[in-house]
Amino acid sequence: MSTNLLALLPELVLTITGVLVMVLEPVIPAGKSRKPLGWLAILGSLLSGLAAFYQLQIVNAQGTLTAFYSTIQIDPFSIFFHLLIAAVVLVTLLGSLDYFESPITHAGEYFALVLFGAVGMMFMTSSVELLMVFIGLEISSISTYILAGFRKGRATASESSIKYFLLGSFATAFFLYGVALIYGATGSTSIGPIAAGLAITRTPTMAILAVAMVLIGLGFKVSAAPFHVWTPDVYQGAPAPVVGLMSTAPKAAAFAVLLRFLFNGTPMLHGHWILLIEILAVASMCLGNLGALKQHDVKRLLAYSSIAHAGYLLVAFTGTHQNAVAGACFYTATYAAMNVGAFLVLSQLSGFSERIRSIEDFTGLALKRPGMSALLGFFLLSLIGIPFTGGFFGKFYVFSGALQNGHVWLGIVGLANSGVACFYYLRLLAAIYSRPTSDSVAYIPVRKVTAPAAVALAATALATLGLGILPNKLVHLVERATPTTTAAVAVQPTQQ
Amino acid sequence: MSLFFLITAAIAIGGTLAAMTRRNPIHCILSLALGLVGVAGVYLALGAQFVGFTQILVYVGAVAILATFALMMTQGHIVSALIEPRRAFSRSSVSGFVTAAGVFSVLGWAAQSYRPLTPSTQQAPAAGAKEVGVALMHTYVLPLEVIGVLLTAALIGAVVIALPSEEERS
Amino acid sequence: MTPLNLFLLLSALLFSIGLAGALTRRNAILVLIGIELMLNAANINLIAFWRFGPNPEALTGVMFAIFSISVAAAEAAVGLAIILAVYRHNKTTNLNQIDTLKG
Numbered sequence: 183m184s185t186n187l188l189a190l191l192p193e194l195v196l197t198i199t200g201v202l203v204m205v206l207e208p209v210i211p212a213g214k215s216r217k218p219l220g221w222l223a224i225l226g227s228l229l230s231g232l233a234a235f236y237q238l239q240i241v242n243a244q245g246t247l248t249a250f251y252s253t254i255q256i257d258p259f260s261i262f263f264h265l266l267i268a269a270v271v272l273v274t275l276l277g278s279l280d281y282f283e284s285p286i287t288h289a290g291e292y293f294a295l296v297l298f299g300a301v302g303m304m305f306m307t308s309s310v311e312l313l314m315v316f317i318g319l320e321i322s323s324i325s326t327y328i329l330a331g332f333r334k335g336r337a338t339a340s341e342s343s344i345k346y347f348l349l350g351s352f353a354t355a356f357f358l359y360g361v362a363l364i365y366g367a368t369g370s371t372s373i374g375p376i377a378a379g380l381a382i383t384r385t386p387t388m389a390i391l392a393v394a395m396v397l398i399g400l401g402f403k404v405s406a407a408p409f410h411v412w413t414p415d416v417y418q419g420a421p422a423p424v425v426g427l428m429s430t431a432p433k434a435a436a437f438a439v440l441l442r443f444l445f446n447g448t449p450m451l452h453g454h455w456i457l458l459i460e461i462l463a464v465a466s467m468c469l470g471n472l473g474a475l476k477q478h479d480v481k482r483l484l485a486y487s488s489i490a491h492a493g494y495l496l497v498a499f500t501g502t503h504q505n506a507v508a509g510a511c512f513y514t515a516t517y518a519a520m521n522v523g524a525f526l527v528l529s530q531l532s533g534f535s536e537r538i539r540s541i542e543d544f545t546g547l548a549l550k551r552p553g554m555s556a557l558l559g560f561f562l563l564s565l566i567g568i569p570f571t572g573g574f575f576g577k578f579y580v581f582s583g584a585l586q587n588g589h590v591w592l593g594i595v596g597l598a599n600s601g602v603a604c605f606y607y608l609r610l611l612a613a614i615y616s617r618p619t620s621d622s623v624a625y626i627p628v629r630k631v632t633a634p635a636a637v638a639l640a641a642t643a644l645a646t647l648g649l650g651i652l653p654n655k656l657v658h659l660v661e662r663a664t665p666t667t668t669a670a671v672a673v674q675p676t677q678q
Numbered sequence: 679m680s681l682f683f684l685i686t687a688a689i690a691i692g693g694t695l696a697a698m699t700r701r702n703p704i705h706c707i708l709s710l711a712l713g714l715v716g717v718a719g720v721y722l723a724l725g726a727q728f729v730g731f732t733q734i735l736v737y738v739g740a741v742a743i744l745a746t747f748a749l750m751m752t753q754g755h756i757v758s759a760l761i762e763p764r765r766a767f768s769r770s771s772v773s774g775f776v777t778a779a780g781v782f783s784v785l786g787w788a789a790q791s792y793r794p795l796t797p798s799t800q801q802a803p804a805a806g807a808k809e810v811g812v813a814l815m816h817t818y819v820l821p822l823e824v825i826g827v828l829l830t831a832a833l834i835g836a837v838v839i840a841l842p843s844e845e846e847r848s
Numbered sequence: 849m850t851p852l853n854l855f856l857l858l859s860a861l862l863f864s865i866g867l868a869g870a871l872t873r874r875n876a877i878l879v880l881i882g883i884e885l886m887l888n889a890a891n892i893n894l895i896a897f898w899r900f901g902p903n904p905e906a907l908t909g910v911m912f913a914i915f916s917i918s919v920a921a922a923e924a925a926v927g928l929a930i931i932l933a934v935y936r937h938n939k940t941t942n943l944n945q946i947d948t949l950k951g
Contacts (some may be wrong), residue, residue, distance in 0.1 A: 204834065250820040291838045298831040305824060313912050315822055319921045321828045324926050328835035331930065334843035337937040341946050343839065344934045347927050348879055348943075352870060354923070355886035358916055359863060362893035363788070365909060366856075369795050369902045384793040391788050415834055415949040679926035683851070687858050693925045694862055694885050698869030703878060710881050717888050720858065723912075729891075729913050735916050740926045748877055752935040763942040768884060772872030782864035787879035789856030796902040805903035810914065815906045821915055842936060 188240065189256045189308070191233040191250035192264050193301050200297035207290035216289035220279045223293040224634075227275060227300070232269035234261050252372065253311040259663040262511055262569055263307035263438045264564040269645075270431040270518050271300045276638035277526040278423035281534060282332075292332060296427065299325030303435035310446075312361050312371040315439055319357070319403070322435060323350050326428045331422040333534065342419025347401060349412040357399025363392035364447075373447040380401025380450045391456050396443060397458055403658025406496060407465040410489045414473070419484035422536065425481065426525030430518040437495060437510055445503050459499045460592060467599040474606045478540045483606060484524060490603060491517050497596050501583030504664050509583040511660035516564070516572035516649045523642030524561040527554055531631045537620060541610055546618025549613045550628065555614050557643055562607045564646045567600055572649030579657075636651070703749055711742040725803070728810045746754025863889035864928035876941040877932065881928045887920045 187194070203219045210216065238261045241247060275296060282289045302321025309315045314362040331343030336457040365371050367382075367389035368379025383389055396442060399410065405413040417425045444455055470490030477483040495517070498509035531547075531554055532538035564571035577600065585593045631639070649656060691714025697706045715735040721730035794811050859893050866885030873879050891913040898909025931941055 200827075201830075204830075239804055246825075251817045252821050254879065288838050291834050295831060295835060295838075298834075301827055302831075309922075313915060314824065315830060315921065316912075317824050317915060320923065321824070321831055324828065324832050324835060324923065327926060328839050331839050331933060334933075338949055340839075340930065340933040340937050341949055343930045344876060344943075344946065346950075347930050348870075348876065351880070351883045351923055352886075352925065355863075355883055355890065356864070358890040361912075362859075362890045362897065362909075365912070366792065366794075366897040366901065371912060373907055379795070382795065384795065385788075385791065386790050388792055391784065418949050426861070505738075536929060566685075595875065626702055658926060680851070683854070687854075690858065691861060691865075694865050697881060697885070698865055698873070698878070701892075701898050704873055706878055706881065710885075713885075717862070717892065720855070720892055720893055721851035724855065724895050726899070726910050726913070729895060729910055729917070732914060732917055733918055736921050737884075737888070741931055744928055745877055745926060747879060748931055751932060752877075752941050771872040775868055775939050778864045778868035778909045779870060781867055782860055786909065790853050790861045791857055792853060794852060794900050794902075803899070805898075805907060808886055809907060817906075818911050818915075821911075823919055825915060828919065829922055832926050833881060835931065840929040841930045843923070 187248045189247050189254045189590055192230040192302050195230040195233050195300045196297050200294045203294045219290045219293050221371035224275045227268050227272040237261050248662055253314050254308050255310045260308035262663045264304050265387050265651035270351045273424055273638045273677045274427040276634040279634045281423055281529055282633045295325045303431050306435040307438040310373040322432045328425045333421050338419035342416045344414040352587050353399045353402030356395050360392045360395030363388055377446040393455050400436050400440055404433045405467040405489050405494045406462045406492045414482045414485040418481045422525050426522040428519050433512045459496055463493045463496035471599050472601045497584050500578040501587045508660045508665045509579040512579050512662055513576040516576035519642050519645035520561045520564040527558040530631050541613050545613045547614045559611055561628050562611050563655035566604055566607050570650045575653040683723040686716050690716030707745050711738050714738050726805045728807050852900040859892040874942050874944050876931050887923045
């Protein structure tokens with residue numbers, strides 16, 4: 183297989199599956215279930231995960247792959263994110279197989295858009311050329327704008343979609359302007375030459391401005407404060423399985439772009455951007471946690487919690503290069519497992535109608551749905567960061583990385599915020615395990631959990647638990663993931 | 679070239695200013711089309727013919743027309759309702775203008791203090807259809823192919839979201 | 849001031865005009881137009897840097913601008929479709945009146 187094909191293997195598999203889903207969609211008669219297309223999409227995401235695994239074997243044996251005129255770089259860093267994105271997509275598809283069943287007529291398009299979005303996210307993580315990053319970012323954004331509005335027939339769906347779209351495009355404009363300025367300052371749009379160009383630039387101020395604008399653009403995408411205003415509204419109106427997807431996979435891809443761009447592209451400006459990262463991190467942690475305290479809608483509460491978690495993740499950036507990449511990768515993985523899991527439970531509990539919304543609705547849930555309540559409770563405990571859950575080690579690595587690099591006050595702010603966060607997670611947990619009131623869950627019909635959704639739930643729960651008990655496996659992988667600037671440096675003949 | 683640039687820049691600034699300030703949205707979109715023609719002229723002044731003509735085809739020919747259609751399909755039957763009322767400056771609009779002015783002062787300061795990496799070349803390098811075509815089939819073949827995925831996703835998505843659902847149709 | 853600085857100033861001005869429009873207009877279609885102006889401003893920058901920068905034969909800025917034009921067109925199509933969907937439910941495209949989602 184040629185290097186070019188090999189480097190694109192996971193993306194190719196997903197694209198072909200997505201096109202197949204769309205081609206087969208009209209073959210299935212109208213009114214019939216679209217489930218076979220869902221299974222095809224699940225198969226595709228599974229295969230693309232395997233393809234990423236195959237790439238890992240090749241990279242282990244031969245070193246980093248570069249393809250398409252050094253546009254694409256396949257190293258352990260990009261493979262880690264490929265695997266993560268494929269896993270999130272797989273679990274989301276399993277969980278939403280029955281979610282859209284009865285009332286929707288566009289289930290086929292839903293599966294295809296999830297797959298196409300994943301192609302964009304994967305390109306974001308494996309590209310070292312900002313043009314490809316930009317196109318990947320747009321594919322993933324456009325797919326998620328549409329997916330956010332998929333509860334058609336409800337006014338909140340289109341409102342969620344338009345808010346996400348307008349603020350997302352706004353962010354894209356900032357990102358593109360920042361890329362244009364970095365091109366002016368350094369004469370290139372590739373990560374490696376940008377780093378080289380920064381050494382000879384005559385206007386470093388323009389490069390700093392460019393980094394700030396790229397940070398604003400990606401800050402919107404990862405919902406870091408003060409660019410978070412869209413998050414609660416969008417998460418509230420979007421379908422629960424889609425929120426699970428869009429609060430993890432596109433954010434993971436955007437963090438991957440930030441890691442590559444900041445640490446490999448603009449290491450010379452470290453002193454400048456570290457300040458911006460600190461501001462974003464502190465603002466996200468504080469505004470996210472304080473905002474969550476006064477929420478009644480559970481999806482809004484989890485939206486503010488995801489803002490806070492973006493803040494914790496940004497704390498990882500203050501470590502040394504190696505620590506930052508390892509910490510951020512580990513945190514992204516644990517956050518993906520627990521957050522996708524929590525939204526899967528929500529989608530299984532309330533279904534397409536989403537009638538269980540507020541904390542009051544959850545009162546006494548444990549009596550009626552003990553299994554689901556236990557799962558949700560477990561994910562909430564992991565989001566708090568209780569030991570023996572993935573969330574604990576995620577926070578541990580992030581904060582210890584920051585402390586080692588001398589950012590003591592940032593660690594203190596983070597720990598204080600974790601304490602504040604206990605309140606609202608425990609408020610939800612207490613509601614679940616308290617005596618039901620007259621107008622709570624008792625009147626809501628029980629949805630049966632289907633086999634694929636059960637598999638998805640088990641997978642996320644096991645991943646959260648596994649990362650909490652045996653974090654070493656993943657730590658070894660992420661510690662190797664530190665991306666290097668050029669292909670020449672990345673080849674490590676000593677390994678193997 | 680200098681005079682051509684000044685004229686096109688004036689058209690671009692005038693058109694976009696009108697597009698963002700007129701109260702009647704139809705006027706806004708028509709001024710936008712004019713402003714985008716001005717931007718295309720700026721591209722031509724810079725020697726990028728292909729981009730200039732792409733700009734006219736895509737923006738003036740497609741995006742502005744699409745925006746007009748969207749306007750007509752949403753509130754076109756009540757033209758009077760389209761015109762936004764003249765209102766006192768609200769707090770949000772003042773903060774919007776202040777933000778934009780702040781951004782302009784920072785970007786403008788960076789723009790006028792910029793020094794290029796190398797002394798500028800006098801001769802405009804060629805960027806016609808031939809050069810762009812060769813680059814698309816060579817260095818930029820991957821973005822060209824991946825933009826196909828983007829257009830497919832956008833097409834599917836636009837149709838799905840614009841179609842009324844079953845309940846709404848009945 | 850060199851010609852290049854003039855082009856960059858023009859770009860900064862268009863970006864700010866688009867930004868002001870996107871932040872202050874209440875009609876969703878006009879907000880979208882403001883965002884398109886911001887993208888156009890970035891394209892002017894890309895092409896100006898290509899024209900006066902090093903190594904113009906590589907066509908980096910020009911190609912980036914061409915791709916960003918096609919991306920912006922796709923985005924505008926999706927955006928206007930979303931606006932149609934919003935109008936069908938709310939009978940308005942005024943963003944101030946689209947506010948059912950809140951805590």
